[in-house]
Amino acid sequence: MQVLHIVWFKRDLRAFDHRPLVEACRHGAVLPLVIVEPKLWQQPDSSARQWDFYAESLHDLRESLAALGQPLVVRLGSAVEVLELARQRFCIQGLWSHMETGNGWTYGRDRAVAKWARLHSIKWVEIPQFGVIRCLRSRNGWARRWEERMVQPIPSPPQALQPLVGINPGPIPSASDLGLGADPCPGRQQGGRHQGLALLQSFLVERGALYHRKLSSPLTAFDSCSRLSVHLAWGTLSMREVVQTTRQRRGLILAHPGKDRGQWLRALSGFESRLHWHCHFIQKLESQPDLEFQELHPLTAGLRSSNSEHLLAWAEGRTGLPFVDACMRALIATGWINFRMRAMLMAVASYHLWLPWRETGLHLARLFVDYEPGIHWSQCQMQSGTTGINAIRIYNPIKQGQDHDPHGIFIHQWVPELRQVPAVHLHEPWLMSLAMQESVGCLLGFHYPRPIVEPVAAARWAKEKIWAQRQEFGFKELAKEIHGKHGSRQPGRAASGRKRRSRASVATDSASFKQLDLDLS
Numbered sequence: 001m002q003v004l005h006i007v008w009f010k011r012d013l014r015a016f017d018h019r020p021l022v023e024a025c026r027h028g029a030v031l032p033l034v035i036v037e038p039k040l041w042q043q044p045d046s047s048a049r050q051w052d053f054y055a056e057s058l059h060d061l062r063e064s065l066a067a068l069g070q071p072l073v074v075r076l077g078s079a080v081e082v083l084e085l086a087r088q089r090f091c092i093q094g095l096w097s098h099m100e101t102g103n104g105w106t107y108g109r110d111r112a113v114a115k116w117a118r119l120h121s122i123k124w125v126e127i128p129q130f131g132v133i134r135c136l137r138s139r140n141g142w143a144r145r146w147e148e149r150m151v152q153p154i155p156s157p158p159q160a161l162q163p164l165v166g167i168n169p170g171p172i173p174s175a176s177d178l179g180l181g182a183d184p185c186p187g188r189q190q191g192g193r194h195q196g197l198a199l200l201q202s203f204l205v206e207r208g209a210l211y212h213r214k215l216s217s218p219l220t221a222f223d224s225c226s227r228l229s230v231h232l233a234w235g236t237l238s239m240r241e242v243v244q245t246t247r248q249r250r251g252l253i254l255a256h257p258g259k260d261r262g263q264w265l266r267a268l269s270g271f272e273s274r275l276h277w278h279c280h281f282i283q284k285l286e287s288q289p290d291l292e293f294q295e296l297h298p299l300t301a302g303l304r305s306s307n308s309e310h311l312l313a314w315a316e317g318r319t320g321l322p323f324v325d326a327c328m329r330a331l332i333a334t335g336w337i338n339f340r341m342r343a344m345l346m347a348v349a350s351y352h353l354w355l356p357w358r359e360t361g362l363h364l365a366r367l368f369v370d371y372e373p374g375i376h377w378s379q380c381q382m383q384s385g386t387t388g389i390n391a392i393r394i395y396n397p398i399k400q401g402q403d404h405d406p407h408g409i410f411i412h413q414w415v416p417e418l419r420q421v422p423a424v425h426l427h428e429p430w431l432m433s434l435a436m437q438e439s440v441g442c443l444l445g446f447h448y449p450r451p452i453v454e455p456v457a458a459a460r461w462a463k464e465k466i467w468a469q470r471q472e473f474g475f476k477e478l479a480k481e482i483h484g485k486h487g488s489r490q491p492g493r494a495a496s497g498r499k500r501r502s503r504a505s506v507a508t509d510s511a512s513f514k515q516l517d518l519d520l521s
């Protein structure tokens with residue numbers, strides 16, 4: 001039997017800055033393995049668009065590893081079954097992987113793999129892949145530990161991999177092989193490390209120059225945000241390399257005289273804060289895996305009720321609120337939308353439409369090619385007011401549209417039914433008279449829906465409900481405990497310079513203040 005180590009690639013599809021690969025290679029021959037688990041891809045948060053990105057990245061990784069001497073091996077099946085077949089054929093000296101903070105299904109799968117490894121006395125070495133800490137006892141000192149990890153030297157990739165004889169690399173299945181339904185996404189980002197590196201480069205030397213000013217509007221964000229989330233989510237780039245490259249770029253800018261720096265330093269500092277948040281949010285799920293399913297603050301549970309009509313209208317971009325519909329349709333077509341618009345989509349669903357966050361969160365998860373469970377579920381709860389520790393933010397979708405798409409360019413692009421409607425009526429087309437509707441060829445209720453809720457009244461009603469709930473006996477005490485476990489320890493900034501917190505706010509997570517402050521810039 002051939003003696004070897006298995007390197008199990010999951011959400012880390014790269015050979016660069018891959019410590020499990022480097023460490024395993026030091027110990028002997030390596031089988032680089034991806035296990036495509038049909039059950040994982042049939043979970044309600046998975047989609048064909050995510051798989052297509054993943055499959056492109058697998059092809060890219062296979063080429064990189066083949067250049068080192070041993071192509072990536074891909075096998076279909078449950079992880080335990082595939083590993084057991086490998087055990088029957090090889091003498092496995094060790095199993096190496098990055099730690100994964102995935103969804104509930106992968107958590108259960110990892111426990112089954114750990115049990116299998118123990119049963120067969122195979123050592124499974126899991127190495128952290130970014131700033132998330134397993135078995136974290138306290139959030140105190142977390143930021144310092146994040147920094148320590150980010151400045152660690154990046155290990156040189158292995159010079160060569162020992163070729164394994166008689167192993168077929170195996171086909172990379174298609175989305176339909178995995179039973180995934182049609183999911184057209186013409187504007188989807190392409191997978192593969194090369195794409196990620198090109199984005200990092202273009203962001204740091206060109207596109208990111210005014211990042212802090214352009215990240216909030218969907219008109220500018222598609223180009224001015226880094227667009228690296230999908231590469232960080234599937235691991236085609238490592239967080240450490242993104243942080244270190246950003247800091248090198250800052251060093252280069254600092255070498256220029258002040259007048260030649262433009263606004264780069266501010267842009268890069270805003271960007272780096274967000275890289276920090278990436279891990280801050282994933283840490284929440286790592287420390288409390290049930291937050292994917294249950295309200296972080298137990299007293300916020302069961303507040304909302306299902307409404308299939310509202311859910312469908314929101315999910316398809318047919319709410320009759322033009323800016324909301326434009327954002328949803330852009331997301332459907334591209335698999336991405338900027339942070340502020342994600343927050344608005346979620347807040348409209350949770351407050352104006354009063355829909356349960358888990359149902360709407362699943363829809364968004366499937367649409368996001370960059371779906372990252374730890375960020376996603378923490379954000380879904382935060383934007384729905386169920387964490388108990390974040391400021392309540394009920395976005396006004398009309399004002400958001402007027403602020404971030406004043407001339408209606410984005411709405412015209414994504415809601416063609418409204419193309420003839422003049423900008424002055426675009427954000428509230430229901431204010432058009434019937435004669436006006438006829439003259440622009442857009443009859444409400446026929447060509448484009450009437451709003452499914454009256455936005456101002458719906459927001460007021462939601463605010464009253466939330467406010468009443470926060471007065472319940474024991475709410476604040478529980479919120480304090482939650483903050484102790486999950487809240488950021490960075491000194492919070494008061495909400496000065498912008499609207500005071502509403503009376504419904506009991507925010508204690510300073511990260512949320514920072515987030516809101518930055519996004520209002």
Ligand SMILES: Cc1cc2nc3c(=O)[nH]c(=O)nc-3n(C[C@H](O)[C@H](O)[C@H](O)COP(=O)(O)OP(=O)(O)OC[C@H]3O[C@@H](n4cnc5c(N)ncnc54)[C@H](O)[C@@H]3O)c2cc1C
Binds near residue numbers: 371
């Ligand atoms: C309801 C909701 C769901 C979300 N779901 C996801 C998700 O599944 N996957 C995901 O990567 N992001 C998610 N985000 C966070 C954020 O919207 C995206 O990370 C960001 O828009 C990605 O675009 P970018 O790479 O150009 O980001 P940039 O603005 O260029 O930021 C750089 C990186 O920082 C991280 N980051 C940025 N903003 C945040 C944030 N608010 N919280 C945590 N990390 C952040 C991401 O890794 C991002 O790639 C969600 C936000 C909301 C409100």
